Amino acid sequence: MSIEQDIPTQTDLDRLPLDIERIHELSEALLPVSSQIEEGQEIEDIELNTKLVELISILHELHPADVANVLESLPPKERTLVWHLAAPEEDGEVLLEVSDAVRETLIESMDTEELLAAVDDLDADELAELAGDLPHQVVYEALQTRDAEERAQVQAAMSYEDDQVGAIMDFELVSIRADVACEVVLRYLRRFESLPDHTDKIFVVDHDDVLQGVLPIRKLLVADPEELVENVMATDVVRFRPEDNVEEAAQAFERYDLVTAPVVDADKKLIGRITIDEMVDVIREETEADMLNMAGLQEEEDLFAPILDSVKNRWMWLAINLCTAFIASRVIGAFEGSIEKIVALAALMPIVAGIGGNSGNQTITMIVRAMAMGQLSGTQAGRLLKKEVGVALVNGLIWGTVMGVVSWLLYDNFGIGLVMIAAMTLNLLLAATVGVLIPVAMDKAGRDPALGSSVLITAVTDSGGFLIFLGLATIFLM
């Protein structure tokens, strides 16, 4: 960067609130001169120059995670400008923090040299995480600068799926033997320049690297210096295999309040560790993915994705929705004769379908959540079904009666009121049944129960609702 400026240092303890509004204002104001800024030219307009200096100083004070958050919140042009102005030494960290969609746009805006500089400081596991999004040439050159051990680590990490522990484990850890005194451990630690992030425990291994236990730092600090590690260490260790699912690992971290945990191979040899910061990201992504999936969004979308990218991300569920809506439409089509005779049916049928969809969504959301928490075993499904059917029956009788009376008064037709009560109750029962069965079936089939569940349940309660209501009306009112 060619612009000289003073970066204010954080002198007191007050934490810096991330003023995203101000960054949005500044980057918008600077947009007209963005090409000059990116080419390193002097900005002559004094006011704009002041704004530029302010923006740079704000950005340089930000934590990489905050920079990532800011970048995600900006439209493409402002994003490129801010990315150009952010501290280049943090580029690698920022790339790790941003969402996949935004990461692609940032990497596209960088040349090979910038990319190599950005990934230079990254650990092996971090480089592996980015590798899939980087041009092959960059990955190849970045690997050349590493030693054989690190190259092997990167390749090992890249060999696992994104949802496996192996893909997010890191290789920076401290291990010791069981037969040394705590004092020796403390002396050994002092020889490190610095300890890996989140070091809350030291891993105890034998001469074959087989994990024997862990020595929590909390215990090491209060232990008698003469005491042997084997007498202080914990042996009931929550540990993982690289093939383990990250969501299950995250749930274990959550339940057992872990900060780090060892990863071992099939021979119980220590090969890496996973840390709570990665697990927090997994938990956030997992619950968010459920939410996005239920609404029929395929993946986390760049807020300011080009319109066609957004269309692509959403088209599938819209297409499925159209197909199911078409089926519902054909159901109604089959009863056109009845509707011609009593046109009120056309006005009332969406009420029956709508309450079924709403109630079904409540049921399915609850079940999807219980499944995500691992609380649903096969024997439970039947009981839950019974309970949900009970709830549906109560709701159906209450709300069905309300709407039945309203319809009776509105159309002065007692029969319509009765059909309304029956149809609403039956559609709520259908919603409850399908709301339990869809996620259970998806789960049995090895699919994510959240995926499009909202679209599916609505499809069933729409077609079902129309069929039940118009069918009953045709039988009893014609």
Place this chain on the structure above:
Amino acid sequence: MSIEQDIPTQTDLDRLPLDIERIHELSEALLPVSSQIEEGQEIEDIELNTKLVELISILHELHPADVANVLESLPPKERTLVWHLAAPEEDGEVLLEVSDAVRETLIESMDTEELLAAVDDLDADELAELAGDLPHQVVYEALQTRDAEERAQVQAAMSYEDDQVGAIMDFELVSIRADVACEVVLRYLRRFESLPDHTDKIFVVDHDDVLQGVLPIRKLLVADPEELVENVMATDVVRFRPEDNVEEAAQAFERYDLVTAPVVDADKKLIGRITIDEMVDVIREETEADMLNMAGLQEEEDLFAPILDSVKNRWMWLAINLCTAFIASRVIGAFEGSIEKIVALAALMPIVAGIGGNSGNQTITMIVRAMAMGQLSGTQAGRLLKKEVGVALVNGLIWGTVMGVVSWLLYDNFGIGLVMIAAMTLNLLLAATVGVLIPVAMDKAGRDPALGSSVLITAVTDSGGFLIFLGLATIFLM
């Protein structure tokens, strides 16, 4: 508990998979003799007795968080049985871990003495967390057994709202002065019986308890023993006030990869700390609450809540849904004349409404997520609206044309095809606009943008879709 049994100890390093299926089977099998078990009588049936011993041994090996998870997954009777058989010394921890709804049912099943025993081991902040759900008498007696300092801590914690940092901060922490050598700190720590959970840093305070900085254990362990704390400590500390919102605190933990952080009062005095394990719970609950709220569930529901409790938890959004469905129905009612003339309109109108609802849900879900991440400032809303309208326009023209052609062929009426294209495009534009505006307006009004957003958007796209489609048809086809 009167039953003698051997509790198998965990001898090797393998972690215990939580076999929830087996616990469900055993508790169901033991249900017929549950009253004998609860009264401490001998079970004569040998097979059942074997099962009882197995269930007890499984339960006693479980971590309190796993016991909580098991309890949440069980219907009422089995839940009471398992709760009775679980290790009583962990009762307090389990009560802290279970969801609010299940906690109430567990507390109801315990008498004063059991409750007092359960909360006896809890820290001040934990007792405060439970206090709201405990009978007043129990809270009063539990406080009598504590010293004045702890009583003050419990009362302080209880004075904050559930969503404030003060309600979840804990008081167990280690603090030191800045002007001592690291060696002195290590000696000081060794005098502790044990260090508080998650101790990754020691807080540095002056003689008035004003926070000066933090000494990360990672740094302490590698520091020169002669070095003074003030030369090793970090002074740019992320710290919180007890009034701060817990969700914002959780986001800070997530961004800055924190394990613990200090809480200070208005005079910058250190009064407590918050830890990552609480924050992980906050993150999980926050994203889950968004999911439940969008579907119109008021709160996390006990899976096996009595039917009437479930009805109560869900009635409000169902009632709102009924009102909006009634409005949509009246919109259709206004066009009964048109439907009588062209009955095909009745069959086609749900397609227009349906695709609007689906697309609107996609938009609103994305916006709610961006808001939860703090990425949406006022200036952005206008741009997002422009982008979403663009996406809607493309989708409307594509899918509108598809359905327009289908309708044209199906009903052999070119006019209906054109009305279909126009109505679908307009309803998608309406969905995009309202999908952006609802959460922005909710947020401006200080309400949770996730709350019932799915029900609201569907209401607009239903009534709007019927109005647009039937309106256009009446104008152009009659």
